[in-house]
Amino acid sequence: MPDPFPEDSPRLVAEAMPGDNAAPESVGELSNRLKRMVEGEFGRVRLRGEISGYKRAASGHVYLALKDDAAVIDGVMWKGQAALLPFTAQDGIEVIASGKLTTYPGRSKYQIVIDRMELAGEGALMALFEKLKAQLGAEGLFDQARKKSLPFMPRTIGVVTSPTGAVIRDILHRLADRCPTRVIVWPVKVQGAGAAEEVAAAVRGFDALEPGGALPRPDLVIVARGGGSIEDLWAFNEEVVVRAVAGCSIPIVSAVGHETDTSLCDHAADLRAPTPTAAAELAVPVLADLRLSLDAYAQRSERCARRYVERGRERVEAQARLLPKRDALLGPQRQRADDAGQRLDRALERRVTVARGELDRTAGALRPALLTQRIAAARQRMDQTFKLIEALNPKHVLDRGYALVTDRTGGVLSSAAAARKAGALTVRFGDGEVAARVEGTAPKTYAKPTPDQPTLL
Incomplete structure (x- = not known):
């Protein structure tokens, strides 16, 4: 009878097989x-x-x-x-x-x-270079519109480079020759592992300085390195460096390698210098040239001012030549003055003649007999006036028997009612005054006065 379970047939449960002396392995x-x-x-x-x-x-x-x-x-x-x-x-x-x-x-x-x-070789390196350049350029990091103008004469220059290489010595020497200025060096590695991070940190560090702080904030930053192969300069092609340079608010001059070397840092910087020495030349003017220029400007200014004065004098003289001469200008006025003087003399003579005639006529009327006659007439008129005044004198009226009745204040009483109201009276006669008092109302009888007896009215 055949075996119902041959060795090569699948089984539901694993069992040890005849001749199998190895236990099953785990996956691990x-x-x-x-x-x-x-x-x-x-x-x-x-x-x-x-x-x-x-x-x-x-x-x-x-x-x-x-x-x-x-x-x-x-x-x-x-x-x-x-x-x-x-x-x-x-x-x-x-x-x-x-x-x-x-x-x-x-x-x-x-x-x-x-x-x-x-x-894998320079070909791969250049491929990476071009790829990074296209990528960062598409973001606008290399656009010309983003680039800033360099200051004409920076007071402080920051330099990002190795502190021990020939680059920093060349920069300092060139700055001292052209225009001595303050230099702050931020030491970094310029190649190898970590170089890109140090360069980027230095650029950001300069940008983070506050104006007026303990460490002066640079007016210009130079990122520099000497020449070398593309591998040696690769740290300046790293994205971290390019972004730091492009984002710096301080103008940056890139001087990486020699004239034929080009890095992405050069494209991101505000200005590329072919060498570190050229970067120093681009950073500051020549002080001696500035002094010569200032002297030349001073001389030109002086010549311009002198020329301006001379031209003004020439214009004044030309205008003066166009003006009429003094004698020609004043001649008519002088002639009119002479004519007026002559007329004045004649007028004065005529006026004196007329005045003399009037004086003669007036003097003829001032004869002594005429004056005596006028004085006699005036005296007669005066005598008549005095007689009239004397006739109107109140004292003479009182001497003729009339009296002047007044109250105690001297006010004249002109009616019986005023006398009764006043009560106390003063009666003035020609030879004196008498005090009187009203005792009642007198009967209204009117006696004819005698010539020798005055009547109180």
């Missing part, structure tokens, strides 16, 4: 065996490929893939090595990565743990 055990095999077989490797899927995690680790036309391999770079990269890695850049080949059991994939990564 197999993954670890593969990991040891791969690491033992390959060890360190160098791979050339194009970066794809570049990503920096929050932890600082970098995850990417390297690919070519035939295959793709995952890669990882831990935080410490990623911080030392001399360039900013990104997708599409061809690199040569060195590291240890291993597996990642969690995903059953093999990968390379990269501890060093370099660009």
